[in-house]
Amino acid sequence: MFIVQVASECAPVAKVGGLGDVVYGLSRELEIRGNSVELILPKYDCMRYDHIWGLQITYQDLWVPWYGGAIHCSVWFGFVHGRKCFFIEPHSSDNFFNRGGFYGYNDEPMRWAFFSKAALEFLYKSGKRPDIIHCHDWQTGMLPVMLFETYQHIGMHSCRVCYTIHNFKHQGQAGGNVLTATGLNRPDYFYAPERLRDPSHPSAINFMKAGIVYSNFVTTVSPRHAWEARFTDQGYGLGHSLHIHQGKFGGVLNGIDYDVWNPETDPYIPSTFSAETLDKKYANKDALRERLLLRKDFKPIVAFIGRLDPQKGIEQIRHSLYWCINNGAQFVLLGSSPSAEINNMFWGIKRQMNDNQDSHLEIGFNEELSHLIYAGADMIIVPSMFEPCGLTQMIGLRYGTVPVVREVGGLADTVFDRDYSDRPVEERNGYVYKHATNQGIESALHRAVGLWYAYPDEFRKLVANGMKQDLSWNNPGQHYVNIYNLIRHK
């Protein structure tokens, strides 16, 4: 099968969060299974160019129709750790992708509508006819609309679209100018409630809804979240559209890339280890303490890694920090936020904790350090308000770091409470709590830290259970191949 992934992120060249990991990991798995896989990304100025091999222009003059005229683009090709990636570089005064960052600009819908159009135009002009175009998140939601309303009729009739939603909160609302720009010239038709009209703003179109309505299959990143999106407020207004399209909607749990996240071979950690050589994990704990200037003491290290977004449970993260240092644990945070207010709040805590040898806050994005924290910590907290899948608890499990998570989305599908789960004992791998409150996470942390001190052998069993869980792309890879086959023959 020939599969093209179109996305705004791909690890490690352009990664903001889990989306980047998923796009890379899934592509790799599909290739291992014998498919031909290519990726299309924007050519950002702020990419990690040191992770792209053989970057060169492969398609010099791509003219992408835009507002009745056309924007001149070049398409670059390079390998990202073996993956074949095309990077679209527009030459226009809009300067869509040369802004020093990935997201957060005033013209977001326009940037991504343009990127989706350019990706299709590139496929069309270069004669590529993938069996499957796999689009991700709101940024590429307009692609299937353009494919099935326009490009299908001029030759791209064999392509099918799989659309994966990684985060329902960001849906891409825009005005009718997007339709004009992309040449979708019948506003009354596209604004119809069964097509693109935003569920709460009748004067807006909604990119994510477009993806749901027009794609051949829609997934989100865990079975629990698929249910939540349909039946609770976590669909952020799209529950009705999902209900109408329920026959082509499902949840597929993400995997993690076992080459990148492998404690037995990880080049970023000083002491590689496995479930059989667990003692070697603790050299990483020492190294982590040394690097972050934490005191060496007989205490567990509790970590948080992630975007400092309200989604992640900012208040519970803050509370956990204070709880840990007051209850015999050390606390390490690695995270950053595009919001100055949230960043400043954590900078404030960092200054306040400056002399505290039981905590460290690293505010920023640091892939290398994240590996050392996963390997060196004893527990990792994920107190999310909502969590479509969540990768940090999965990476934690792989590195023998016990997750303490809220029972929501993919967290509920991957972490099973040691004391209360109805799973067999050997499948229980962490601690889970229900309510998004400080008391909620405190009770779970209390049990986790308590076990660490009182029953170290039991704690190790929990670690071992997590380490032997299969969180690789093997199962999800098969699910996606099944989905592709299903829609290919329709």
Ligand code: ADP
């Ligand atoms: P989301 O996609 O909501 O950001 P996930 O848990 O699905 O959350 O994925 C987060 C990914 O990003 C993980 O691979 C995590 O290690 C990584 N990550 C998040 N914040 C940072 C950071 N500040 N430094 C390094 N890696 C980070």
